[in-house]
Amino acid sequence: MANCSSSIQFILRIAIPVPLPRLFDYSLPEQHDPRSIRPGMRVSVPFGKRMKTGVVVQVADLDDSTTDPDKLKPIERILDSEPLLSARDLQLLHWAARYYHHPLGEVLATAFPVALRQGKAASVQEDCYYSLSEQGQRASPAQLQRSGRQQALLTLFQTGPYAIASTELSQHKAALKALLAKGLIQPSPRQETDRAWAGQADALQPNPQQRHAIDTVIAGLGQFSVSLLQGVTGSGKTEVYMQIIAETLSRGLQTLVLLPEITLTPQLEQRFRQRFSAPIVCFHSKLNDTQRLKTWLGMRQGHAAIMLGTRSALFTPLQKPGLIILDEEHDSSFKQQEGFRFSARDVAIARGKILNIPVLLGSATPSLESLYNVVRHRYRLLQLSSRAGDAADPLFQLLDIRNKPLRAGLSDALISTMHATLDQGRQVLLFLNRRGFAPVQICHACGWVSRCARCDANMVIHAGEHRLRCHHCGSEQGLPKVCPACKTGELQALGLGTERIELTLAELFPGKTIVRLDKDTTQRKGSLEAYLEQIHSGRADIILGTQMLAKGHHFPEVTLVAILDIDSGLFSVDFRAGEKLAQMIVQVAGRAGRADKRGKVVLQTRQPEHTLLTTLIDKGYQAFAEAALTERRQAGLPPYSHQALFRAHANNAQLPQEFLSALVDLIRTLNGGKTRVLGPVAAPMTRRAGQFRFQLLLQSPQRKDLHRLLDEAVPQISRLKLAAKVRWSLDVDPVDL
Ligand code: ADP
Ligand code: ZN
Ligand code: ZN
Numbered sequence: 001m002a003n004c005s006s007s008i009q010f011i012l013r014i015a016i017p018v019p020l021p022r023l024f025d026y027s028l029p030e031q032h033d034p035r036s037i038r039p040g041m042r043v044s045v046p047f048g049k050r051m052k053t054g055v056v057v058q059v060a061d062l063d064d065s066t067t068d069p070d071k072l073k074p075i076e077r078i079l080d081s082e083p084l085l086s087a088r089d090l091q092l093l094h095w096a097a098r099y100y101h102h103p104l105g106e107v108l109a110t111a112f113p114v115a116l117r118q119g120k121a122a123s124v125q126e127d128c129y130y131s132l133s134e135q136g137q138r139a140s141p142a143q144l145q146r147s148g149r150q151q152a153l154l155t156l157f158q159t160g161p162y163a164i165a166s167t168e169l170s171q172h173k174a175a176l177k178a179l180l181a182k183g184l185i186q187p188s189p190r191q192e193t194d195r196a197w198a199g200q201a202d203a204l205q206p207n208p209q210q211r212h213a214i215d216t217v218i219a220g221l222g223q224f225s226v227s228l229l230q231g232v233t234g235s236g237k238t239e240v241y242m243q244i245i246a247e248t249l250s251r252g253l254q255t256l257v258l259l260p261e262i263t264l265t266p267q268l269e270q271r272f273r274q275r276f277s278a279p280i281v282c283f284h285s286k287l288n289d290t291q292r293l294k295t296w297l298g299m300r301q302g303h304a305a306i307m308l309g310t311r312s313a314l315f316t317p318l319q320k321p322g323l324i325i326l327d328e329e330h331d332s333s334f335k336q337q338e339g340f341r342f343s344a345r346d347v348a349i350a351r352g353k354i355l356n357i358p359v360l361l362g363s364a365t366p367s368l369e370s371l372y373n374v375v376r377h378r379y380r381l382l383q384l385s386s387r388a389g390d391a392a393d394p395l396f397q398l399l400d401i402r403n404k405p406l407r408a409g410l411s412d413a414l415i416s417t418m419h420a421t422l423d424q425g426r427q428v429l430l431f432l433n434r435r436g437f438a439p440v441q442i443c444h445a446c447g448w449v450s451r452c453a454r455c456d457a458n459m460v461i462h463a464g465e466h467r468l469r470c471h472h473c474g475s476e477q478g479l480p481k482v483c484p485a486c487k488t489g490e491l492q493a494l495g496l497g498t499e500r501i502e503l504t505l506a507e508l509f510p511g512k513t514i515v516r517l518d519k520d521t522t523q524r525k526g527s528l529e530a531y532l533e534q535i536h537s538g539r540a541d542i543i544l545g546t547q548m549l550a551k552g553h554h555f556p557e558v559t560l561v562a563i564l565d566i567d568s569g570l571f572s573v574d575f576r577a578g579e580k581l582a583q584m585i586v587q588v589a590g591r592a593g594r595a596d597k598r599g600k601v602v603l604q605t606r607q608p609e610h611t612l613l614t615t616l617i618d619k620g621y622q623a624f625a626e627a628a629l630t631e632r633r634q635a636g637l638p639p640y641s642h643q644a645l646f647r648a649h650a651n652n653a654q655l656p657q658e659f660l661s662a663l664v665d666l667i668r669t670l671n672g673g674k675t676r677v678l679g680p681v682a683a684p685m686t687r688r689a690g691q692f693r694f695q696l697l698l699q700s701p702q703r704k705d706l707h708r709l710l711d712e713a714v715p716q717i718s719r720l721k722l723a724a725k726v727r728w729s730l731d732v733d734p735v736d737l
Pocket of ligand 2: 443483484489490
């Protein structure tokens, strides 16, 4: 190396998390050996007036830099002694940046937990470990009957792995302290957790379809494949997951399990802990930064065997990758809707391919995309057609409410069915996807309505808090007592929300306990868990809620489910509305009647002859999906075509339209094959939070054509005059248009 201290020979090409589609060159100060620096290592670099954490993409000769050598700044510091991401994970992230046409720096940042994005060291204080004391091994959990939490924790130790790390016990802090004080558990050396991972013997005897699913996936371990496990709630999908995971554990391999919602992790975690003798970690937004770093590193270093997480866990490095499971694969929460807009399902499959491991998707209501991939033999369909054990399928009833009087949205027929169910001591579940008291306030005299000043939307009445609130921008104000327009007219609440129905239910069913589950009632930390516990222990008669109820939670004592309003979903402009409605109906229905109690599902509608409803109810989800796929094919819509959506917004309506029109002109100069350019058009809710929103849709029968076009167009957008005056984004494979 040259002796002259001012001579610089090497540069580092760095990906920095900024919304610019390029890499940045920095010089490598003399004292660093360029051979010690590898792609995937984090560095701290000066950027503008601040320091940023970037990732090395390439080490190159100074001659290769396109930056003026006098302007090259040196990196500030190298943060890692080895890359935190493996070559294959970097390959995946490069692919994702290209596929979604998103800046690599932001894509790479997504792969790291917050602490690492902030440049913190990739190490954590060694965890404390605990194991049963001799006294604890002999103790019976029944002794602890006065504390359910301590009892549960003791059971966990007695059935789980020998030693458990404090990170895994973050939900059990108080109980841990109590058991330590009682001498039932004790600190323990960490090596004990490295004992062989294993599933436990209390696995159930699989039925033939479960057996087939388990054997098929296990036979494919060690190579890439995608299986779609389709089965209604209660059909034994989780049991299938667990038996496959047990096999990966016994081979010393790790499993990544992705779920759409954090609220679903605790119940699965508990089942896993009872079944597996291996370290299980969770990764989601309710953990603090240090906890997330710990669990991330646990998987990377291979101490942890199983990670349960939401979308953000997708990129966690795996020391010994064995299997990726994505449960409720149809759920739109797997799509990130801002910044780096990616589909966790699609990227999980790309990851499985690069790692050469199987990917298992599960759902009662697979997305049409996935079912189409089965038709094209890209995915293997594994079906569980009946409920495990002896549980019967629920009975559907379309309840025609045309011309029927309704009380807070409930027909008389429904009310009497509810009475009958409650009289048998069973629980009733009511679903309405609208929270608040009523969706709008109106003046009976002059017609004034509670519009949001910043959105093309109404302010929703929240009567309990005496507020009007916009669910789109968060604006709120006190509930007017006199009409703001005419000052004299009588103000009325128009329409129904869960809060209003709750009040009516209290009048109709005096003495019954009603639990309302929606965003408003479950905001406080721990409140959802408390309500779920109340429901499970039987201290609830009527459960009322929004889409929260459609997701995963099991309510075994519910034998009547009613969906109050399905008609609005039948006439939406969104071509996916029918699919979403069908999935919602089946998912909500899945909450009812498990084990020996046959459930009933009532759908109130003014469209009892609508083909979507009759097909779904008479012939099932599969038949619905086939019909829906035929319609999509005839209309040339996804999955039979591929879409990309440009969105643009600004604080006036003109700029986004002009920008998108200029983009259309640009696109017309390029070769898009058969790609159609649709728009620009106003977004469904044109004004939102004071921003005027427009969009431009590209649609092509060939994915390749579409991506070739984007490859050419995207780098040129920044040269458009208006690009700097609007906020724009690109959504590849958008799910809501
Ligand atoms: P899903 O994940 O599809 O909702 P689960 O795996 O949770 O279904 O199974 C539903 C219920 O049926 C659980 O109580 C489970 O223990 C039970 N179960 C699953 N498989 C079997 C089996 N092969 N034999 C007996 N019971 C089973
Ligand atoms: Zn008025
Ligand atoms: Zn608003």
